[in-house]
Amino acid sequence: MAGIIGYGAYIPRNRIKVEEIAKIWGADAPSYKRGLGLEEKAVPGPDQDTITLSVEAARKAIARAGINPKEIGAVYVGSESHPYAVKPSGTILAEAIGATPEVHSASFEFACKAGTEAMFVCLCQVESGRIKYGLAVGADTSQGAPGDALEYSAAAGAAAFIFGRENVIAEVDETYAFMTDTPDFWRREHQHYPRHAGRFTGEPAYFKHVLGAAQGIMDKVRMTPKDFTYVVFHQPNGKFPLNAGKRLGFAKDQIETGRLVPKLGNTYSGSSPMGLTAVLDISKPGDKILMVSYGSGAGSDAFIFTVTGRIREVQDKATRTRDMLDNRKVYLDYGTYAKYRGKILKAE
Amino acid sequence: MRDVAILGVGLNKKWGELWSMSLRDIYVEAALDALDDAGVDHIDSMYVGCMTGGMFVDQEHLGCLMADYLGTNPVPATRVESACSSGGAALRQGFIEVASGISDLVLVGGVEKMTDVSGDEATHALSAASDMEYEAYQGITFPGLYALMARAHMHRYGTTRAQLAHVAVKNHRHGAMNPVAQYPFAVTLEEVLESVLVADPLRILDCSPITDGAAAVILCPLEAARKFAKKPLVKILASAQASSTIALHSRDDMTWLESTAKAAAIAYRMAGKGPGDLQVAEVHDCFTIAEIMVLEALGIVERGRGGEAAASGMTALGGKIPVNTSGGLKSKGHPVGATGVAQAVEIATQLRGLAGPRQVPGARIGLTQNMGGTGGSSVVHIFEAV
Numbered sequence: 131m132a133g134i135i136g137y138g139a140y141i142p143r144n145r146i147k148v149e150e151i152a153k154i155w156g157a158d159a160p161s162y163k164r165g166l167g168l169e170e171k172a173v174p175g176p177d178q179d180t181i182t183l184s185v186e187a188a189r190k191a192i193a194r195a196g197i198n199p200k201e202i203g204a205v206y207v208g209s210e211s212h213p214y215a216v217k218p219s220g221t222i223l224a225e226a227i228g229a230t231p232e233v234h235s236a237s238f239e240f241a242c243k244a245g246t247e248a249m250f251v252c253l254c255q256v257e258s259g260r261i262k263y264g265l266a267v268g269a270d271t272s273q274g275a276p277g278d279a280l281e282y283s284a285a286a287g288a289a290a291f292i293f294g295r296e297n298v299i300a301e302v303d304e305t306y307a308f309m310t311d312t313p314d315f316w317r318r319e320h321q322h323y324p325r326h327a328g329r330f331t332g333e334p335a336y337f338k339h340v341l342g343a344a345q346g347i348m349d350k351v352r353m354t355p356k357d358f359t360y361v362v363f364h365q366p367n368g369k370f371p372l373n374a375g376k377r378l379g380f381a382k383d384q385i386e387t388g389r390l391v392p393k394l395g396n397t398y399s400g401s402s403p404m405g406l407t408a409v410l411d412i413s414k415p416g417d418k419i420l421m422v423s424y425g426s427g428a429g430s431d432a433f434i435f436t437v438t439g440r441i442r443e444v445q446d447k448a449t450r451t452r453d454m455l456d457n458r459k460v461y462l463d464y465g466t467y468a469k470y471r472g473k474i475l476k477a478e
Numbered sequence: 479m480r481d482v483a484i485l486g487v488g489l490n491k492k493w494g495e496l497w498s499m500s501l502r503d504i505y506v507e508a509a510l511d512a513l514d515d516a517g518v519d520h521i522d523s524m525y526v527g528c529m530t531g532g533m534f535v536d537q538e539h540l541g542c543l544m545a546d547y548l549g550t551n552p553v554p555a556t557r558v559e560s561a562c563s564s565g566g567a568a569l570r571q572g573f574i575e576v577a578s579g580i581s582d583l584v585l586v587g588g589v590e591k592m593t594d595v596s597g598d599e600a601t602h603a604l605s606a607a608s609d610m611e612y613e614a615y616q617g618i619t620f621p622g623l624y625a626l627m628a629r630a631h632m633h634r635y636g637t638t639r640a641q642l643a644h645v646a647v648k649n650h651r652h653g654a655m656n657p658v659a660q661y662p663f664a665v666t667l668e669e670v671l672e673s674v675l676v677a678d679p680l681r682i683l684d685c686s687p688i689t690d691g692a693a694a695v696i697l698c699p700l701e702a703a704r705k706f707a708k709k710p711l712v713k714i715l716a717s718a719q720a721s722s723t724i725a726l727h728s729r730d731d732m733t734w735l736e737s738t739a740k741a742a743a744i745a746y747r748m749a750g751k752g753p754g755d756l757q758v759a760e761v762h763d764c765f766t767i768a769e770i771m772v773l774e775a776l777g778i779v780e781r782g783r784g785g786e787a788a789a790s791g792m793t794a795l796g797g798k799i800p801v802n803t804s805g806g807l808k809s810k811g812h813p814v815g816a817t818g819v820a821q822a823v824e825i826a827t828q829l830r831g832l833a834g835p836r837q838v839p840g841a842r843i844g845l846t847q848n849m850g851g852t853g854g855s856s857v858v859h860i861f862e863a864v
Binding site for chain 2 (some may be wrong): 158161327328329330332333
């Protein structure tokens with residue numbers, strides 16, 4: 131059965147705390163922390179972008195898979211912050227990991243679920259036998275407009291997965307997609323920051339699709355929340371995934387392992403995929419994992435994985451996600467953060 | 479002048495963030511509910527209370543729109559606007575039309591669809607109820623204006639921060655028993671006092687929310703209604719309206735709601751009743767301080783003593799005169815144009831004895847007070863069970 135044969139994540143070292151952002155805008159930090167369930171977020175350095183993050187994560191995935199990158203037949207990058215409007219992110223990534231030239235590539239975009247779109251297509255390519263290995267990445271260096279609620283959460287990070295049919299560490303038991311046209315969050319061409327419809331992003335958008343996809347896939351395979359060891363939801367803030375889990379009937383300890391957002395922020399296309407890497411880091415053979423992404427616009431992809439006996443062989447072959455989240459952090463002040471994120475520019 | 483009765487009442491099923499319903503859907507749902515409740519199959523005239531369909535959903539000509547979608551063409555349909563007292567003013571127009579003998583069956587509805595715009599846009603739209611040139615354009619918002627009133631009241635009368643909070647605690651306790659309410663849950667004193675600061679001293683739990691909602695009543699001459707009413711009738715004893723300065727800074731006294739006091743005096747005289755005769759009231763608690771000041775202007779408490787009413791339990795269910803048994807604007811929600819009509823729906827429900835767990839036992843006489851802006855306009859109605 132096809133599935134994940136290698137995985138990896140990357141989190142930039144820089145962080146900024148909610149208090150630091152709130153201080154600048156005269157906002158009430160405790161209420162933002164409570165309201166969003168967030169403490170800090172990861173910030174890319176001035177020389178980092180979605181592609182460099184993808185390269186870091188992909189290298190870890192290759193190390194865990196233990197394969198020759200030349201055998202990767204497809205490199206798909208899902209992001210809403212591709213550095214180029216026209217020019218694929220995947221060409222640079224494929225070149226950097228040594229997968230060129232016999233390789234397909236495409237950039238995926240579906241707000242925060244572009245990463246799981248890439249995973250789905252990669253899986254299908256492998257299952258069809260068209261390619262031996264496929265690399266799917268969800269990565270973002272997203273930005274919220276200065277002072278907007280999104281500025282407290284929009285973070286940077288990447289997760290990469292290699293799919294194959296042999297030496298699988300997590301078999302894909304089932305997939306499911308749930309999508310409608312629901313405009314809750316968007317960014318038009320030439321706009322620097324996204325716009326969102328405030329509270330409309332909650333119930334009719336995130337919850338409708340996340341709950342719809344989670345229930346849909348469980349119904350499809352006749353499973354219930356108690357059949358899963360872990361569940362990973364898209365995590366735009368600390369509260370939404372807990373709320374979604376509670377409403378579906380999951381216990382908090384099933385959710386917490388993959389809920390990175392309080393210290394990471396929302397890594398958009400990387401969000402639920404990075405949560406999955408944190409779960410794989412500590413999972414045991416036989417564990418069942420449900421992952422549900424969410425992308426504004428809007429839709430959710432759901433995957434059910436069964437962890438295999440090979441998981442223990444690969445967990446220590448690269449840095450674990452929580453190690454990157456909890457260690458070697460550098461805290462930025464708002465001025466440095468503003469410079470790193472291109473919000474202020476040095477005179478020519 | 480003919481005696482006028484409320485023959486039927488209606489609300490749309492649930493107030494709150496009605497993402498899947500438009501302005502017309504909400505109005506029609508409430509209007510049909512009222513027509514069903516009244517048991518009538520036609521009307522002679524209709525009024526639509528709405529503050530600013532134009533700014534919230536870019537739609538004016540609401541009388542025509544609602545008549546069209548309710549299927550009542552060609553009866554006359556008129557939109558009534560008096561900011562947050564649009565609903566109360568619409569009810570008064572309906573009352574006058576029936577009392578005068580011009581029409582027999584009048585539908586009075588109120589509606590607002592507020593969640594299609596961002597918070598900033600909603601704040602701007604609501605600012606239009608203040609003096610735009612001299613207040614809003616200078617930077618003050620409604621929470622800011624009511625915060626000034628609260629500060630002045632605290633300064634002059636020693637009203638405390640906790641007393642403000644008790645108004646929210648009481649109204650949420652009532653609203654928890656109202657299935658239509660936007661926020662049907664209790665809040666504690668601590669939660670109110672620790673909630674996010676909006677405009678010092680007002681915190682978020684001192685403020686009524688942004689709400690989509692509608693309410694409707696069917697008015698009928700009392701004598702005719704007696705012949706075919708299937709449910710208990712409620713007589714409108716008095717309908718009164720008064721105006722005051724639109725700008726807060728033009729008032730002689732920012733701690734006194736002159737328009738409410740004037741409207742109440744007229745209403746009490748018209749009804750032949752006084753504040754001591756009331757068993758239940760719905761008042762305009764757009765902010766906690768508003769309920770305190772309204773109780774004073776209505777003569778329910780002495781001037782300057784409004785702060786004690788909620789804290790002492792006097793205005794809670796089980797108290798001397800329960801106020802805002804529906805949850806008030808605070809807990810039930812405040813779709814501005816609907817509020818004045820919804821207040822009449824709650825009092826009619828109380829006087830019919832159909833208010834369920836929030837019923838005031840034996841309530842016979844009730845009052846509604848609906849207010850526009852910072853009290854630039856006020857509408858007071860008094861009702862009696864018949």
